[in-house]
Amino acid sequence: MVNLTIDGKEVAVKEGTTILKAARFAGIEIPTLCYHERLNPIGSCRMCIVEIEGLAHPMTACNTPVTEGIIVTTDSPRLQKMRMETLKLLLVKHPLDCPVCDKGGECTLQDLVHEFEIEGTVYQAEREDRESLYPTPLIHYWPDRCIMCLRCATACREIKGLGAIDIDGSGFNTSITAVNRDKCESCGECIQVCPTGALTENLGRYKGRPWMVNRVMTTCTYCGCGCQLEINVFNNRIVGITTKDGIGVNKGSLCVKGRFGYEFIESEERLTKPLIKKDGRFHEASWDEALGLVAEKLKGIKASHGADASAGLSSARCTNEENYLMQKFMRAVIGTNNIDHCARLCHSSTVAGLATAFGSGAMTNPIADLLKSEVILVTGSNTTENHPIFANYIKEALLKKGAQLIVVDPRKIDLVDYASIWLRPKPGTDVAWINGLLHIIIKENLHAAEYIKERTEGFEELKACVEKYTPEYVSEITGIRASDLVNTAITYARAKPASIMYAMGITQHITGTDNVKALANLAMLCGNVGVEGGGVNPLRGQNNVQGACDLGALPNVFPGYQPVTNDALRKKFEMAWG
Known part of the structure; x- marks a missing residue:
């Protein structure tokens, strides 16, 4: 820890902390314009200048690191005068058009001009x-x-x-x-x-x-x-x-x-009222009329053909509550497990694969953990287009934290420009290249032996399963050069920790569940599950794929992934739902 004094207050902060952050930690506000928490210090506005005892000239607090024993003054007549001059110079080309400016009322410059009681433009410039x-x-x-x-x-x-x-x-x-x-x-x-x-x-x-x-x-x-x-x-x-x-x-x-x-x-094109088709055309109807018609039709189908003649399609764009009610309606009212939603095509393999491996079909880590990863492996995901904010985290981890990126994708996605390694397997060969990584890591003795012994099961079976997946064998199947596969395996295995992110390029295959299980094996083999900055993280396509699955909008499970084939669980839900 570094000890310093700010405005007479003794402060202790970590080495490398800037004076500005140390002051804020101590509850002392220093005015800023160019500084932003998410950005590296810019130091362009000069509003955050402070005096440091022993130095002739003020220093910018945003990019000056603390040193042991310094005495800092953040507010003095000299500093106030200099800050006021800075504001006056900023106003040389800045029109005082606050009444028509969309930022008026939440503008940092406006707030500072008001605080320093500057009434107009003092200096003029062509x-x-x-x-x-x-x-x-x-x-x-x-x-x-x-x-x-x-x-x-x-x-x-x-x-x-x-x-x-x-x-x-x-x-x-x-x-x-x-x-x-x-x-x-x-x-x-x-x-x-x-x-x-x-x-x-x-x-x-x-x-x-x-x-x-x-x-x-x-x-x-x-x-x-x-x-x-x-x-x-x-x-x-x-x-x-x-x-x-x-x-x-x-x-x-x-x-x-x-x-x-x-x-x-x-938009005026949005539906605001129910429509019922009559004589080949849709006509507006009341909610009572529409709901009554649907109820009548469903009752008739059930009476004539049985409950399983009906099916319900829920939606990953609906809320948890809506998905829960939809599956409950189909099961408790109609009497069928014929309920599903779009995860059947996109991420049902994630639910099956991760639930088998970890007991839960969800991300193992919060996305912010990427900033703690040494290596990030992205496969089957065009992240910048489909999950732009997650891509921000990847880029921040690379550009600010020094992480390495491995991209495994037949396509040249945007992230390839930031990657240290890019593997281009033939489509449909994911199990082969993942098992190839497992083979190399085990052969090179790079696996987390103690972690595997304490927290996993089935290692010997896995070892035997991937024995044949030599770099040369995998290269014949996938088209990936053997040397590139070895380099990738070593890079991933040596990282402590490493994170895996994948999307529908992995799941939407006839081997989708096996692909997911293989990625889970890779993470566990290197001790990357249950640790910050590690994990296996599926990127869902729509806004509530996870919730729709969790709440039971699937034909084979009740809410919470409880199997419908279990007699005791069926009894439990029958009692709960009456």
């Missing part, structure tokens, strides 16, 4: 009007409002790993522009980190001021990431989507669909 060359039409860039804090460009580079935008120009005519337009994903990460109104979304401009909208926290309904977002409601209409830094698995990030894909909610 500047030329420049065309805004931002890489996406979903975001509007206001060059005059930009204070060049560089948060946007840094976030695009560090969080998204893209570098689509950067600085262009010099002096008062500096602006943010598209330097790699094709790399922009229109995710809005730049909007999220912008401290002013320099970046605003084009869909929701002028639709509601921050203090006028009602923000409702909810979960995104698109993919399986489960991002937390705020629906901005004004006059009973959705006018935008925002997020809170540090909240939810997404920590404030969203993809293009999560941030901008909300206008369909107000």
